[in-house]
Amino acid sequence: MTDEGSRADTGADSTEERQIGLSDAFIREIRDLLSENYTDRIQELCRDLPAADAADLLAKTGAEERERLVDILGDDLDPETFLYLDREVLNGLLQHMAGAHIASIVNALDSDDAITLINDLGEERRGEIMRHLSRKVRAAVEEGLNYPENSAGRMMQREFVAIPQFWTVGKTVDYMRAAAESLPEKFHDIFIVDPMHRFAGAVTLSRLLCARRETKVDVLLQEEHVAVPATMDREQVAHLFRRKDLLSAPVVDEKERLIGVITVDDVVDVIDAEAEEDFLKLGGVGGSDVFRPLIPTARARFWWLAINLLTAFAATFVISQFEHTIEKTVALAALMPIVASMGGNAGTQTLAVAVRALATRELTSANAWRLTFKELAVGAINGVLFGILMTGIIAAWYKDLRLAGIMAAAMVFNLVAAGFFGALIPIWLARLKFDPADSAAVFLTTVTDVIGFLAFLGLASWFLV
């Protein structure tokens, strides 16, 4: 695959950009060629695209263009292209493609990637593809599908290099040269197994290369390699890689037998996926829907908004209890959103910090109370500061000192509550084994809305009327 050739035509971008992705100009050119049906020229331009670039091209064309491109390019597409595709785009394409074509792609992939590819397909369609697979790949895929989704067993490759404990460096190197054809294309560590095929340790290639031929491999073992049970959650796997700066980790079954390997590039994918999930959940979306069709997108968003509507009604109910007070001092109606909005924002600040710290395990029961009280204090400090600020503004604007004092008191109340609950809600949810990123924001804004309106309007009905 040449990286530059296909892009010489496009010109426009800076050097740095050119190295990293397809230019929009190139994508436009292909779309133009598609609309004019110049299939030969498209094949010529796209034949040697690296997988990531080909995936870019497919993602950024419309659904119909995408299917036509896959038909035109056929086997010229690097099988790994499909691994770089967004789930929505991938599944859309798989529906369009023939079972035999998908099977030829699956046959060319590592076992972990093969599973990723057909993961979302229905039972029937998957069976159709399975029939076209080579026996070896089929066995690997079937076995992998037995592990729970998001487990180490799903992430692992079955292709790895394992040698007995008693070998020397020289014997190992000779073996690898002789067996080069049957070894994985790339590997980072060599695993040592005992006679029962149980994992006994790992040696990084650089260490092996720098050792003398007569050295026994088991003196080179590195202690940071711990075996990962096939059932371990992928988030935990990522955490382990981070903490130990691993390149690869052995995966073992319940009898400690070595059954696969997880490599750092798959871990990077997991880290990206988990970060994306948390980010989008904080924004009130279940997952990325950039490439999802209109109607399914609207439907998924609808449910999140429906939950928000319920919480909005809680605020409306509180306000409606004070309609009498608002009728008398209508300025309250204009000012009350300020209290709620400041509380919601301050709470979200705390929430974001706490959710992230829970995910990175910087926040555990060891420091949960310390954080909660700190957040309460931060709320109190900023509550007082904004209270003073608002007193000045309202006294100047409405010439009403009592109104100004009520606003200040409500601000302090709500920011203290925001800090306290902003920390407490995610910590509680995590302790109850819920995902705090999932639902914390909804609880929190309900709390800050209700407390904000209640404090402001309650104080007003007491002191103003």
Added chain:
Amino acid sequence: MTDEGSRADTGADSTEERQIGLSDAFIREIRDLLSENYTDRIQELCRDLPAADAADLLAKTGAEERERLVDILGDDLDPETFLYLDREVLNGLLQHMAGAHIASIVNALDSDDAITLINDLGEERRGEIMRHLSRKVRAAVEEGLNYPENSAGRMMQREFVAIPQFWTVGKTVDYMRAAAESLPEKFHDIFIVDPMHRFAGAVTLSRLLCARRETKVDVLLQEEHVAVPATMDREQVAHLFRRKDLLSAPVVDEKERLIGVITVDDVVDVIDAEAEEDFLKLGGVGGSDVFRPLIPTARARFWWLAINLLTAFAATFVISQFEHTIEKTVALAALMPIVASMGGNAGTQTLAVAVRALATRELTSANAWRLTFKELAVGAINGVLFGILMTGIIAAWYKDLRLAGIMAAAMVFNLVAAGFFGALIPIWLARLKFDPADSAAVFLTTVTDVIGFLAFLGLASWFLV
């Protein structure tokens, strides 16, 4: 370092947990020992802690305890411990530690890590430490500090293995065995350079190991290795590693000379840092302040809230223009937050998807308009659905069909605006080279608040009064 010994005492956790982090019980035990001044026992328990665990322990104790622990453990602490610390915690500790102690840690680290460690220190303090460094480390640190923050030059290590183009596999392996002492502890790729020391290619170790001794290294070159200019932004570097599944990448100066290497573990750190930054910005916080002291935390949060206050006043101003209308139909005051809240939430959904897609480059000018119109359509669909829903609810609750109709119309208006501006604002910001994660949320909620209140109260003043 043994991983299990120090934790045998703590028991409680499950096997999986034990492999990955320190137990809270262990942390509590150390804190108890600290308060009773059993320093010998602390040294005994903590001497062999892996770096990531020791960092955990330091992070989860109070500031004073933390300083005492560093004093008690001294050189028993793995120098890498300090690399795992949160920036706030690290800088607090560095202030407390003697220059000579810091220098001894810096001397033991790779050059990229050394720079990370002393990055935030003031000029004077940094000078004090520099005087204690070995000549080689000092030169590397000084050179690294010349590159812009967040550039490849800051991330790279200066320790790498480079060989001339004309060598054979055999000669390379012999050289590595002979030079083992002076080579980096771990490396993943060997770089090939021309006589001018310009980067000419890279060979992955597994490929080298599987090749015959007489093979020339330059036939093993892998084309996915592209040289990274030292000035490239770290986010771009991460993107490159992802797209090409790299383990390491050569860094070159402006004359294409090989000057360093970036390894995948550093890239994982960058990916984590960038994800954290985006997540926290969406929550309205500049960066993680879990470990930041109270007053600086409150101060940083204050400024984000102050900006929010300005936007809240925009909403208040709109509402105050309709006080007359609200006085007559006070139910409007209770209902109007629903319109604003639904708009804000729908807009944030779109915003989150767009910001994330911009960061992953799934969204570029090639599909910006397609996404914007899709989001507008999603807003229209959900606007109509929630409009119908609200019509029913309000007609039942307030027995007022006109009010119900006004609410429905305002809902459609605001959700369409939310979808449109939720996509457009981050796309615009990115095009103007701003970070969309930074400021998009503030613009957006101002827009949805103002449009929401304006539509609802404006229609009400027209049709109800």
